[in-house]
Amino acid sequence: MSVLEVQNLRVAFRQDGETIEAVHGVSFSVDRGETVALVGESGSGKSVSALSTLSLLGETAEVSGSVTYRGTQMIGAAEADLRRVRGNDISFIFQEPMTSLNPLHTIEKQLAESIALHQGLAGEAARARILELLTKVGIRDPESRLGAYPHQLSGGQRQRVMIAMALANKPEILIADEPTTALDVTIQAQILDLLAELKDSEGMGLLFITHDLGIVRRIADRVCVMKGGEIVEEGPTEAIFSNPQHPYTRKLLAAEPSGEPEPVAEDAAEILKADHLKVWFPIQRGLMRKTVDHVRAVNDATLSVRAGETLGIVGESGSGKTTLALALMRLIGSEGGIIFQGRDIRSYSTRQLRHLRKDMQIVFQDPFGSLSPRMTCAQIIAEGLAIHKVDPHRAPRDLVAEAMRETGLDPAAMDRYPHEFSGGQRQRIAIARAMVLRPRLLVLDEPTSALDMTVQVQIVELLRGLQRKYGLAYLFISHDLKVVRAMSHKVMVMKQGDVVEAGSAAQIFEDAQTDYTRALIAAAG
Incomplete structure (x- = not known):
């Protein structure tokens, strides 16, 4: 049995x-x-x-x-x-440790609670068992982590803590x-x-x-x-x-993303260029908030992307991928040159940038978190139309219906709310919200990572089709190298804020020059 x-x-x-x-x-x-x-x-x-x-x-x-x-x-x-x-x-490990761990308790307290409940251990005996478990699941220097709260650990470390909790009582x-x-x-x-x-x-x-x-x-x-x-x-x-x-x-x-994007036209215009971009966040201490050091989120990044071209940006969590994208869109401060459609936008005021927002849009990883639960699909997609006065002679619902059809959604569902759609459909709504403004640059921040494999393939095909039709420039941020390969003309590899390697997709995937890039490719299988 x-x-x-x-x-x-x-x-x-x-x-x-x-x-x-x-x-x-x-x-x-x-x-x-x-x-x-x-x-x-x-x-x-x-x-x-x-x-x-x-x-x-x-x-x-x-x-x-x-x-x-x-x-x-x-x-x-x-x-x-x-x-x-x-x-x-019988023990469980769940998908998202941040929602499974108590944000108000230290790692030691949460593990101790489980051990006390099932084994009756307390004090030094419980602490020894906790250190044994954290060592077993590969947490380095576990003693220094006992007083940490979940938000102070990386995603991988939090998942290891969850595994330690699940193993605490030696389940079958x-x-x-x-x-x-x-x-x-x-x-x-x-x-x-x-x-x-x-x-x-x-x-x-x-x-x-x-x-x-x-x-x-x-x-x-x-x-x-x-x-x-x-x-x-x-x-x-x-x-x-x-x-x-x-x-x-x-x-x-x-159901695995495959193929490659359409070649870029030789005379394609340069949409975005960055020279020696740097994003450092100050570390301030003391009563006078004196800057004692910096978090070097992005160091000396140089890149360009043309109309109809995709630049894939890959690297582990904390490597600076999303920070780089936010800096390029002038959503956070940075140093270095940023040229968008031939204009130096480093010194642009908020008012000047507002006119550019129509041309540079972003799609986030979690569509459920970026879509208002109180707004219908039509209201979400149409929100930017009035602000940017896109095609004012046409009815907003007509423009919404057109954007929905282009992204594979049924316009008959435009009066439904986000919770009434599947994960893949919600991501299509987020893409439609960006596309209805007819942007020139689209930043895609992990747009497929939370989706089923069959839905990933559909989203990749959708994005490639939209790029082909409108000559869109994409910044495609992902840790999924199979999706990056299917989407990208060029690839930039980041590690701890540094660009460690950059080149054509074929060059990066077939002849990687750094150990880190080779390790990423090997881990992707």
Whole structure:
């Protein structure tokens, strides 16, 4: 018998007097020392299936079927029995550690709480166990990190702390729900290696939930492919990858950004140029706020991008990618030259810059965070039209409908709110909001990182089509090198504020000159 056995699991949610079924008769199992991957797009039922194993879905959920741990039924079990299993025998790691960790408590306090609750350890014994766990998950100099708060750690460090908390009580089963989605490729590779190493050393079973098949091939023994609340295909990892049987599995395997952008015209005009750009933030201390040092966010960056050209900017979190883009758009202060459409805009006033904003637009990583939940899709897209007086002779709703059609959205949905759209649709709304102003330069800051692979492909195709049609210049910021390769004519690699390498996409990907660039490419697989 497997350690965790799920049979004919059904999950439905009561909503506004209706019952909506999210999982339809799902069955899978996990044994000690085995990694099982649940794979599928957003809304396929992966996370709901995992959370239902320990009755973590809340009161609106109706769960039926069978979930057994070591032969003991979990569905309908007493709360006291579930508490003994949760965190002790079965532990969870979630996608976004910043929302899972308490921002008001130190790392030591949060780990100590878990250890005290399940093991009864306190004082020096608890502290020794915490240091052991932090060392095991690869936190350097763990003693110096005990008093840190979550916001003082990097994304990779926060995820390692979450893994330490999950391992604190030596669980038999570890459920990891998209634990690497928002991480840099090098950090992602480290976390995957860490989980595989811990699984082998601790003899744990691992249930890994993801939409990324590249990760699955690297880490899983068996794969269950989910679509619409059902498992449509399952089997050993190599069999699934070498000979997929279901059309949906084949679609997922084919869903990888590929190809390359259209060549840039020889006479294409230069849209943006920067010379020796520098962004340093002062570190001030004392009563008189004396500047004692600087955070060197961007050092001596020189670049140019022409009409119809994409400059990909890659590097790990904290490398200065987004800071560089914000400086180029004059949204933060900087030193050095910035030429936009032949005009030196370094000395432009706020009023002068306001006239340029129509021509330089930005699309952010998280569309849900950048779209107002109180505004309809039409209001969001049309917001800039009145400010910049774009095509004043046409009705704003006509312009909105046109922008929606161009970005693959149905204009009939323009009066819906952001929460009524999928993640991919929300990103299209953000692109439509920028495109309705007909900009010359579009800054794309991690626009695909939170999206399913099939949706990533759609967004890449959309962006390439818009560039081809309108001769747009793109600054494309990403840590996903496959997407960067599919989008970019030129690539700039950044590390800790420095440009360590720059050149054509072919040159960077096929003949990288620095160890750091080669490490990034290797980590991307």
